[in-house]
Amino acid sequence: MLENIREREKLELSLILEEFKKNSLLKSTKEKFDNLSYIRDKEEYSKLKDIVTEYNKKIFLKLPFNGFSKIDEITERLKNLNGHLVEEDLFEIKSSIDYTLKFFKADKNYFFSFFDFQFDIQKVYLFKDNIEKIVDDDGKIKDEASLKLSQIRKNINKLISSQDRIISKILKKYEKYLTEANITLVDNRIVLQVDVHEKNRVKGVFHSYSNTKRTVFIEPEELVFLNNRLNELKEEERLEIAKILEELKDNILSNSSIFSIFISFIPKIDFINSILLFMNEYDANFIQIDDDIELVRVFHPIIKKVKGKDAKPVNIRIEKNRSLLITGPNMGGKTAVLKTIGVSALLTKLGLPVCSSEFSKIRLFDKIFCDIGDDQSLEDGISTFASHLLNYKEIVENCDENSLILLDEVGTGTSIKEGTSFAISLIKTFLEKESTLVFTTHFDPIKDFSLKNEKISTCAMKYDFENNIPYFELEYGTVGQSGMFSLLKKYGFPEKIIEESYKIVGKDFLDYTQIIRDYQIKIEKLESEREKIELLKKSQMKIEEITKKELDDYLDKKNMMEKEYRNRINQKIESLRSEFEKVVRELTESKEKSKKKEIIKNFRKFLDENVVIKEGEKSSIKENLIIKPGDTVQLRDKVEGIVKNIDGDRVSIDINGVILKTNLANIVNIIERKDGVEKRYYVDEDIKEEIDLRGKFSDEALEELENYILKASGSGIKRVRVIHGHGKGILKDKIRSFLKGVKFVKGFSPAPLDEGGDGVTIIEFF
Numbered sequence: 001m002l003e004n005i006r007e008r009e010k011l012e013l014s015l016i017l018e019e020f021k022k023n024s025l026l027k028s029t030k031e032k033f034d035n036l037s038y039i040r041d042k043e044e045y046s047k048l049k050d051i052v053t054e055y056n057k058k059i060f061l062k063l064p065f066n067g068f069s070k071i072d073e074i075t076e077r078l079k080n081l082n083g084h085l086v087e088e089d090l091f092e093i094k095s096s097i098d099y100t101l102k103f104f105k106a107d108k109n110y111f112f113s114f115f116d117f118q119f120d121i122q123k124v125y126l127f128k129d130n131i132e133k134i135v136d137d138d139g140k141i142k143d144e145a146s147l148k149l150s151q152i153r154k155n156i157n158k159l160i161s162s163q164d165r166i167i168s169k170i171l172k173k174y175e176k177y178l179t180e181a182n183i184t185l186v187d188n189r190i191v192l193q194v195d196v197h198e199k200n201r202v203k204g205v206f207h208s209y210s211n212t213k214r215t216v217f218i219e220p221e222e223l224v225f226l227n228n229r230l231n232e233l234k235e236e237e238r239l240e241i242a243k244i245l246e247e248l249k250d251n252i253l254s255n256s257s258i259f260s261i262f263i264s265f266i267p268k269i270d271f272i273n274s275i276l277l278f279m280n281e282y283d284a285n286f287i288q289i290d291d292d293i294e295l296v297r298v299f300h301p302i303i304k305k306v307k308g309k310d311a312k313p314v315n316i317r318i319e320k321n322r323s324l325l326i327t328g329p330n331m332g333g334k335t336a337v338l339k340t341i342g343v344s345a346l347l348t349k350l351g352l353p354v355c356s357s358e359f360s361k362i363r364l365f366d367k368i369f370c371d372i373g374d375d376q377s378l379e380d381g382i383s384t385f386a387s388h389l390l391n392y393k394e395i396v397e398n399c400d401e402n403s404l405i406l407l408d409e410v411g412t413g414t415s416i417k418e419g420t421s422f423a424i425s426l427i428k429t430f431l432e433k434e435s436t437l438v439f440t441t442h443f444d445p446i447k448d449f450s451l452k453n454e455k456i457s458t459c460a461m462k463y464d465f466e467n468n469i470p471y472f473e474l475e476y477g478t479v480g481q482s483g484m485f486s487l488l489k490k491y492g493f494p495e496k497i498i499e500e501s502y503k504i505v506g507k508d509f510l511d512y513t514q515i516i517r518d519y520q521i522k523i524e525k526l527e528s529e530r531e532k533i534e535l536l537k538k539s540q541m542k543i544e545e546i547t548k549k550e551l552d553d554y555l556d557k558k559n560m561m562e563k564e565y566r567n568r569i570n571q572k573i574e575s576l577r578s579e580f581e582k583v584v585r586e587l588t589e590s591k592e593k594s595k596k597k598e599i600i601k602n603f604r605k606f607l608d609e610n611v612v613i614k615e616g617e618k619s620s621i622k623e624n625l626i627i628k629p630g631d632t633v634q635l636r637d638k639v640e641g642i643v644k645n646i647d648g649d650r651v652s653i654d655i656n657g658v659i660l661k662t663n664l665a666n667i668v669n670i671i672e673r674k675d676g677v678e679k680r681y682y683v684d685e686d687i688k689e690e691i692d693l694r695g696k697f698s699d700e701a702l703e704e705l706e707n708y709i710l711k712a713s714g715s716g717i718k719r720v721r722v723i724h725g726h727g728k729g730i731l732k733d734k735i736r737s738f739l740k741g742v743k744f745v746k747g748f749s750p751a752p753l754d755e756g757g758d759g760v761t762i763i764e765f766f
Contacts, residue, residue, distance in 0.1 A: 006391075010372045011342045016301045020352070025065070025279035028072040028735040030269040037349040042364060048351045049286035051113070052279075055272050058107045066274045066666050067095040068266050076251060085245040090131075091139025093252075093262075097128050100261050103269075114265050120257045125256050127251065127686070134244060141241050149240045158232045163190070163226050179215045191217040275353065284353040289359035293318040293341070293436075298356035300340040312472035313356070316341060318457065320363075323437035324431070325450040327479045328461030333373060333472045337461070338406045341438055342370055345404050363404075363436070369395045370406040383414030392426060400640040401434035410439045411446065414648040420445045422661075430521040431455050447479040455751065462686050471647050529739055531699060535706050544662055625670055627651070635662070687711050690721040698734045705735060713744050713765040726759045735761060 021030040039045050039705035052507030071092045077083045104111045134145040143150045167183055175181055175197035183190050186207045194202050194216050204220040252258050282301055297313035304311040318324045326334045343356045348362050372389040395405055420443050430437045450456040460478050631643045641653035649664050691708045693701040712720050724731045739748050744766055751760035
């Protein structure tokens with residue numbers, strides 16, 4: 001159990017905590033990291049996350065945290081019955097108060113979240129005013145700290161001035177008897193350095209000889225009184241400073257707001273600051289608490305510290321109520337992955353950030369168990385296998401459904417048959433208890449059992465067996481080879497031994513190994529096809545989504561135009577009705593024939609000007625379109641395509657080589673094309689002839705590439721560059737495999753050496 005030291009050591013927690021502690025200024029903060037309690041629930045973890053996030057956002061860069069390395073020791077001393085302040089404490093006290101008030105000004109609400117009681121900020125301001133009267137910027141007691149101290153220091157300065165004048169005269173008087181033409185201090189007394197042969201010529205008090213016995217130190221009689229008086233004044237000064245410091249101590253202890261700054265606020269900020277500095281150094285984040293485990297680009301902190309930029313992150317997935325088998329060759333990274341999972345769970349349980357993406361998720365386990373490495377004890381007479389058995393027994397007795405169990409090379413240490421049978425029985429027990437189990441093995445029967453068990457997911461560490469290079473990546477849904485024969489070749493074993501090993505292991509094993517390889521190849525092909533299908537689905541959905549939006553906008557515009565048209569017709573009808581009624585009245589009232597003719601003439605003119613509707617005012621929307629295969633149709637203002645097939649109310653349209661399936665209702669027009677008319681392209685001015693996909697995951701990169709080439713080919717660009725880098729070639733292979741299935745890609749090839757070589761792919765469009 002984690003309360004035992006074993007798991008902490010196996011997961012290298014103490015080394016990780018040292019990386020936090022090195023950022024801490026206070027001794028108490030370092031001790032806090034060593035004695036952290038486990039958090040209780042998701043809410044407590046979220047609260048810690050919010051505090052650190054707010055500090056980073058509002059305070060960290062604006063207000064440097066430094067100058068407080070002994071404030072906790074000062075407060076510990078003050079809490080003792082005979083505790084006292086010394087002048088060296090004043091700089092830290094003053095700095096702490098200054099920092100606190102600057103923090104308060106930066107964000108008042110966030111500031112008060114650090115206190116569990118009524119905090120009186122006005123008392124802090126008053127204390128600041130008082131301490132500034134007493135202490136200067138260097139943390140020294142000012143002359144004006146009290147009237148008595150001011151007078152004492154004036155007397156000291158006067159005495160020192162008198163001393164200086166007398167010393168000048170004495171040096172001149174005795175210069176021919178001195179070995180050095182200056183004064184020195186012995187036991188805090190001013191003395192001359194007199195030649196031993198001339199010592200009787202200088203009147204004064206003898207103090208001592210030099211190491212060489214050639215010089216004698218004599219305090220001149222002219223300075224004896226002044227030295228005595230100066231020492232008296234220095235003692236008076238010391239006593240007055242002690243009195244001032246005692247009053248300051250009483251002021252601090254009687255003011256809960258001030259004392260809480262020293263014992264609570266500054267230590268809390270030191271703790272948060274230490275966490276944030278760790279996060280910045282290790283790209284660590286507070287992650288999400290969830291039932292599933294999904295660690296994205298996760299590192300073990302110590303591996304990252306040792307390897308630096310060469311450290312490889314891994315992506316780890318464990319669904320709820322499932323366990324995980326990790327397989328692969330020795331030196332492939334299986335144990336490192338086990339430790340990474342364990343330490344990520346443990347750091348989360350301690351309320352600390354994890355070295356992974358902020359989008360990672362992990363479960364908050366009640367218990368974490370591990371059996372990693374060798375616990376052999378020569379002192380207790382316990383063998384390696386026996387130590388494993390004792391660990392397994394302890395885990396079986398204490399684990400439950402909210403436990404994480406990490407087992408490295410389960411079942412080893414005895415015969416393969418016995419170890420395998422025991423391991424499978426042990427695994428079944430943990431599955432029955434619904435614990436989350438992560439384990440590694442080289443034993444094929446355990447791999448077979450795991451592949452057939454629906455509660456166990458399987459994965460393998462990717463490895464280049466031809467060149468003996470580990471990729472430090474997990475490949476899910478498969479099991480890996482142990483790679484023994486590749487390692488024998490890597491380390492230069494004689495061919496005779498390797499060939500003999502092949503013979504002994506037998507054809508069945510080699511066939512089994514080949515089956516695993518074939519299975520992995522099929523998995524890779526299926527995964528590649530799945531990625532292509534997903535990309536096509538996403539593209540289809542995006543195009544339909546865009547088309548639907550454009551159609552909706554078009555129909556809204558059409559309805560608005562028709563409504564406006566109807567309103568105008570109605571207005572004209574009303575105007576016509578009014579004018580007609582007016583004409584009827586005038587004709588009825590008029591008795592002159594010529595007058596009636598004039599009225600009729602004016603009415604006809606009114607009709608010509610107001611009733612005939614201009615062609616441009618009519619709705620231009622075409623309805624009852626008769627569409628057939630081969631027609632060039634318009635889906636929206638800038639999207640055109642050729643009808644390939646019609647099935648009921650569904651239609652397939654070729655848009656620059658991409659087949660879009662949509663409803664007939666989405667077609668708004670048929671484009672009439674004359675022979676010889678060149679095809680129109682709608683060029684997106686933002687489309688560049690180059691896209692950089694370096695550093696992206698395969699899924700993300702392929703989706704971005706698919707969108708890019710769709711736009712690029714449709715814009716009339718004939719040639720583009722895709723930058724993917726060299727690396728291990730994984731992204732390059734994925735991209736080139738994807739391009740083979742794109743119809744409107746005429747061809748692709750690596751770039752010339754001076755343009756990036758095999759790290760760049762050139763694509764040509766039809």
